[in-house]
Amino acid sequence: MSCWQTVQDYAFRSIGLGENLLPRTDFTLCQQITLIGSGLIWNIYFGVLALAFGFFLAVAVALAKSSRRALLRKPAEWFVFVLRGSPLFIQFFLAYETLQLLPKAGINLLGITVETSWTTRAWAGALFVLFLNTSAYAAEIFHGALRSIPKGDLEAAEAYGLTGWQKFRRIQWPTMLRLAWPSYTNEAIFLFHATTLVFFSGFPAFRQMGDALYYANYFADKTFNPFVPYPIVAAYFIALTLLLTFAFSLVNKHLNRHLPSNQKSRIRLRPQIIR
């Protein structure tokens, strides 16, 4: 079987298209590269959607956490504490077990039956957990950025007569983003890494449709040779990380476009803020 044929069969195997049966004997390098790459679709799906939804929740939680009103601040503090203080692995298990407790027949809401079975599937349940998790980590980053906005900037804004929403929109929001962006890039990278946990923690891979690590693990189990599939996953993730860093550095450039070039903050790994 030619390599092109393999690509046609397995390139979209992880989303259920193409050949249904996974290779069982005579594993070729081409098969491993194709199938593991196909699994990467799931990592990107989880990472991109969790990040996109999580951004908004994170900003909201960060603002609530900086609020003077205890009614807003306390829940935000607890949200961040619980999700940052416990392992993602346990969160996945817990979410899966909780979602399984929902009535199988569906919930009757005002005469309309809402299906519940889809919530235990990885595409919904795991995405929800990742969404909450990244929101908590990013909220902490944004909260830190809000607190380190220079005092002079805020005083200047007030001197100009800016208050409330205007002050937030014109001063706090852009400064917060600018200060938080390098750390937020780190968070995004580690979120993509965290997506590999999904199929190893409670959420089963439906019809063997799994992520990159799921297929790498499949090959390592079958061939009993870890030296081929795991380096392939590693290579895919290094490429993904580089791509992500590039995309985020474009945004960073845009955020810092008004600064002279020697004052711009560059994006690099900051080990004190990785998750």
Place this chain on the structure above:
Amino acid sequence: MFAACADPKAIEGLTWAACYLTSGKHLDFYWSFVTVLMLLAITAPAALAMGFAGATAARSRFLPLSLLGKAYAAIVRGVPDIVFFLFFVIALDQGIEWMKHQIVCPDWTEPVRQGLEFRVCPQAKVPLGSSSAIWHQAYGFGLAVFTFAIVFGAFAANVLYGAMSAVPRSQLETAEAYGMSQGQVFRRILVPQMWVYALPGLSNLWMILIKATPLLFLLGVKDIVYWARELGGSKTQAYEYPHPDWRLWYFLGLLVFYLLFTKVSEIVLARLSARLSHGQATAAGEAMRKVAA
């Protein structure tokens, strides 16, 4: 454990709960918490040592050594740690068996990799097929510790490398002006001063390490996640203590354990940080000086 627990089906209420929570399997469950703490106690210093070696190598003037150190510190950036965990456990196992195979059975003619199998001579198995179960467990645990140390050592190398470069250059130059050798500058000036810069990164690393311990489950060690799944699963009447699916409650217990653990660590590390910042020429040290003045 207690005499009243001889017939679990006949008792109920609090006695049942007491008997249930002290059953043999539950004692194993409680011991697995010790396993986790032990893993942390061994891994943290080991990872710190690996990180120190890595950071020192990265600062070396000898190019290949410095490249090696930098490459080691860089591996954590691009690749998910769980990939390393899954990889190293098999790779180390096969590496050790292969080396032992070369020494113990030099006249073994068959290839080690036969198609889909990895076959060394029976004398080269680690641990030997005849050894008791406890050795198999200890070996698995040892591999897990080593894997954790390698991966977190790379994180630590990153932190320590940054901390070493953060020590003010003038401090080192002053030491050199006093006629200290390279080794003396490193030992007497650089290392004592770098910790305050390394502490935020190392604290964060400790938190990550705590939160990575459930991954032991994936490495085949019978840790708290394994027991929580095992004990929580629904038990039929065939078991001594039949109950429905209680996994949710067991996992909630684990969640509370981790929350308490990270909270306590946070408090301790904050105190340590305050003590280390005392009298240092950093922003935190300056703030403390101002409060005192």
